[in-house]
Amino acid sequence: MKTQLMICIALLVAIAAAATGAATVAQEFSEQRNPSIDGRWAYGWKRQLNGDFQAFTRAFAVSWWNASVTGWSMSGEGPQHGSHCCPYVGRNRSGRQILGTGARVGKDDVWFHPGASGEFAVVRFTCHSPGRQKVVAKFYGAGDGQTDVHVSKNNTEIWSGAIGGMGQIREYQNAGVECYASDVIDFAVGFGADRVYYGDITGLAVTVEPITEGAMDPRRQ
Numbered sequence: 001m002k003t004q005l006m007i008c009i010a011l012l013v014a015i016a017a018a019a020t021g022a023a024t025v026a027q028e029f030s031e032q033r034n035p036s037i038d039g040r041w042a043y044g045w046k047r048q049l050n051g052d053f054q055a056f057t058r059a060f061a062v063s064w065w066n067a068s069v070t071g072w073s074m075s076g077e078g079p080q081h082g083s084h085c086c087p088y089v090g091r092n093r094s095g096r097q098i099l100g101t102g103a104r105v106g107k108d109d110v111w112f113h114p115g116a117s118g119e120f121a122v123v124r125f126t127c128h129s130p131g132r133q134k135v136v137a138k139f140y141g142a143g144d145g146q147t148d149v150h151v152s153k154n155n156t157e158i159w160s161g162a163i164g165g166m167g168q169i170r171e172y173q174n175a176g177v178e179c180y181a182s183d184v185i186d187f188a189v190g191f192g193a194d195r196v197y198y199g200d201i202t203g204l205a206v207t208v209e210p211i212t213e214g215a216m217d218p219r220r221q
């Protein structure tokens with residue numbers, strides 16, 4: 001009994017440590033659950049940036065661009081099914097860079113793709129470590145298309161950029177994002193000024209790091 005109790009305590013400590021440290025979208029990409037088991041990451045879409053977040057309901061695992069690809073969408077389709085694919089969020093599981101026709105995705109990277117009617121693909125981070133967060137988000141053109149990229153907190157946009165094609169990078173950095181329990185930070189991609197979703201594959205690297213860990217939520221004081 002004592003041994004079991006010690007194991008339970010060790011597991012709880014490990015879970016707590018995982019839930020309070022820096023969060024990285026690619027390393028913690030969840031293929032089994034959406035939201036992820038610790039509740040920090042969710043994958044979905046929005047019709048408007050300030051609209052309701054709809055979590056994807058179906059996971060996919062496919063071979064495409066001669067690479068192993070996993071991810072989430074509403075249809076259960078991934079990048080292999082053209083107009084049925086999108087929006088979706090994917091992860092490169094091939095262990096190497098993807099070099100496909102019109103696609104260049106870094107090793108182990110997460111990427112996302114908007115929908116044909118302008119639906120935003122969204123990766124959502126939910127704050128579990130109350131306090132000030134350092135948020136770094138890098139978006140890059142992994143396809144030939146033009147896109148618009150955004151960072152929002154609680155559905156209010158705090159940054160946006162535009163990507164004009166493959167290889168272009170837009171980066172958001174903020175060391176002072178106040179984020180308390182249940183606050184959400186969304187990273188989104190839309191189909192851009194051309195209003196066409198073809199080739200809008202967009203790489204996403206995000207790190208959220210608590211820098212005033214354990215702070216009290218002023219809304220509850």
Ligand SMILES: [Ca+2]
Pocket residue numbers: 145146147190191192193194195196197198200
């Ligand atoms: Ca586009």
